[in-house]
Amino acid sequence: MDIRKAIVSRIAIIYFFLLLFGLVVIFKMVSVQKIKNERWEQIAKNLEENTVIVKPNRGNICAGDGSVLATSVPGYYVRIDLAAEGVKRVFRDENDSLAHYLANFFRDMPKSEYKRRLNEAYKSGNRGFMLTPRKVDYQELQKIKKFPILRRGRFGGGMLIEQENKRVNPLGTLALRTIGDLNKGAYGGVHGHIGYTGLEGAYEQYLKGVDGISYRENLSGRWITRIEIEPQNGMDVITTIDLKLQDIAESALMKQLQATGADWGTTILMEVKTGEVKAVSNLGKENGIYVENYNYALGHAGCYEPGSTFKLISLMVALEDGLIDTSTVFNTGNGVWKYKGRTIYDSDYRYGGHGEMTVKQIFEKSSNVGVAKIITSCYENKPKDYVNRIYNFGLNKPLGLEIQGEGKPFFKYPGDNDWWGTTLAWMSYGYETKMTPLQILTFYNAVANDGSMVKPRFVKEIRDNGVLVRQVKTEVLNPMIVSKETLGKAKKMLEGVCEYGTGRSLRNEWFRIAGKTGTAQIAVGVGGYQKGMYLASFVGYFPADDPQYSLIVTVNNPRGGLYYGGSVAGPVFSEIAERVYASRQLHENEQEQDDDEEKYSLPEIKKGNVENIYRVANELGIKDLSGLPLLSDSKVKKADRQNIPADNSVMGKVPDVRGMGPSEAVFMLEKAGLRVRLQGTGKVKTQSQEPGSKLVRGSYIYVKLG
Secondary structure (H helix, E strand, C coil): CHHHHHHHHHHHHHHHHHHHHHHHHHHHHHHHHHHCHHHHHHHHHHHHHHEEEECCCCCCEECCCCCEEEEEEEEEEEEECCCCHHHHHHHHHHHHHHHHHHHHHHCCCCHHHHHHHHHHHHHCCCCCEECCCCCECHHHHHHHCCCCCHHHHHHHCCEEEEEEEEEECCCCCCCHHHHCCECCCHHHHCCCCCECCHHHHHCHHHHCCECEEEEEEEECCEEEEEEEECCECCCEEEECCCHHHHHHHHHHHHHHHHHHCCCEEEEEEEECCCCEEEEEEEEEEECCEEECCCCCCCEHHHCECCHHHHHHHHHHHHHHCCCCCCCCEEECCCCEEEECCEEEECCCHHHCCCCEEEHHHHHHHCCHHHHHHHHHHHHCCCHHHHHHHHHHHCCCCCCCCCCCCECCCEECCCCCCCCCCCHHHHHHCCCCEEECHHHHHHHHHHHHCCCCEECCECEEEEEECCEEEEECCCCEEECCCCCHHHHHHHHHHHHHHHHHCCCHHHCCCCCCCEEEEEEEEEECCCCCEEEEEEEEEEEEEECCCCCCEEEEEEEECCCCCCCCHHHHHHHHHHHHHHHHHHHHHHHHHHHHHHHHHHHHCCCCCCCCCHHHHHHHHHHHCCCCCCCCCCCCCCCCCHHHHHCCCCCCCCCCECCCCCCCCHHHHHHHHHHCCCEEEEECCCCEEEECCCCCCECCCCCEEEEEEC
16 A cells, blocks of 8 residues: 555656646746737847848859859948937938939939938938949949948948849850849749749759848947858859850851841750760840840740751661661652642752652652651551650650750650641651750760760759869760661761762861751741741761761741751851861860870979080970079070070071970060960960961960960
8 A cells, every 4th residue: 555655646746747837838828928928029020120141152153164154243232220329420411412422323313302311211210221222333332432421331320231142144145045044023023033044043052052140239339240150152053065165156156147137046066975065055136136035955935846857767767667778769759749638849849859769868868758758658557656666766755954944845646636647747857746956966966876865964063162062974865766777877878968968068078977957847826837937957966987076056037048957057067067176176186295295205404503404405406494494694695595496496487385384485485586475374385376387576476384
């Protein structure tokens, strides 16, 4: 019994304390909500009014070499605490002068209106009256700081400065639609300035950073701001864009658009193995000029019927199914073929057609009749096999890009309401289907990449203060789109287009191009086409025997009589390909040159009598004296210095200073009569005037150190 009583007593004690604890909790809850409600409301109000969100600096978007494509520069708003003690002492004497300065500076309203607003705000004790009607830059801020009252600073003049960063693109419109922009008022500005389109939107989580928190506190009549949580600045996004190649692509496209008066055009240059997009230009006409106004390369507005560039896909379907070979012969007649009540025309039907041709020749000549006859003869009774093979290529799905707004590819399917009796024939050569330029390029890139379809990539790395956070790797969408045999035949057909067919104008003496022309009428409304409106394109890769880059050029609605892909998009493709190839060759030559110089360079001269070293080197014909200090006149006679050969004793020629230190290079070049401009640090890597070329005294030579 004693044990029972002891247990009951202990339980009773526990229950008593739990009851007591519960009563205390209930009392506190009532106290907080009812008894001390005003106090807590005041605390909450103070926190709300005096807690300030500190915005971080948004990260940069950079080109592959680190050049800044988008960055943030600070802008400022200026407020005044009209209840501050320092302001109260001088307001009545200086408010008229402050209104005068503000009116003259901003010129948005008269002095009297500024003064009226200041007085009203002063009477109401406004502690954050906005003085600037717009955001001002740093230089303007320095001038405003000298205005009456404000010149006394934060405490004596009540000046409050709010910083808000502005997003700028230092390189102007270069790849602007790919870079994207910030939300500047969409949805009523609810979300503030956040990444909205392009890479700005796609990588918002990395670029935006993390907000900080500061608290304004009144200590003995003086307001101070205390940072509670430091903001974390945004990370930098390193893109795949190559500025040199981007400039090449954009200038070539711009020139053709201006010549043809087209509505818009786009070009995309992609690295075959990695899928890295090295250049992308989107130019549309606005008020008579071409600007980057929409991302036609991947967006809905650029999703069109591809026309003849789709013929490669159709023929690869039949080749893969083993129903044809490139040597199979079809009769294209006179270039006109009536199929199920509708007539198909070849582009050159007026010249009598081509009669019988092999599949390879049909592709090279881009015969609509030929491709339609091939596909209908193979799949008229089993159209699902044809469309399913296209689906197996992965073409019916978006690429899944990080950039939002990708156009959705469209392919009709047998049995659907919109599948008509003539759909198979028209679909075979690029009608009644839709793809974006980037989706078409991705397929051609897969052909160049030995069948491996890789996802186009716009970003290489994410860095935080230079430290690698994330590396974006190549993603394979389809490891093998077709068999090696079909792939080899497709490549031969593409090369044939540029050797014997519609793309032969792209031939050059340095490297071979593989590709396909495309010309499609532009659909207007449902099922109708506007006469005279065409989409001209050319897509392919180069060099044909060792593909490094794939490229597509699309020009919408060119005017002036030219509208075929070969004559409108082809020249742009040719110019970009040739300039990119030349740029690559120059880079490789520089690399080889650097390797050779490193392999065979003499050891650095570190010690010894400078005068004697120069004389010995002169006798031996050694000119690479990098690392040796330049001799002063006090150490060697002028005549001795002149004996040092400028370039292997060949007079009237530009000296070769590659591998030298900057002082030696400058001395030798200026001695030869050239005006030198240096860039970088280290030894001479390249020089703008070719060594051994004819010397023009007084001309500039640009020397790059590295």
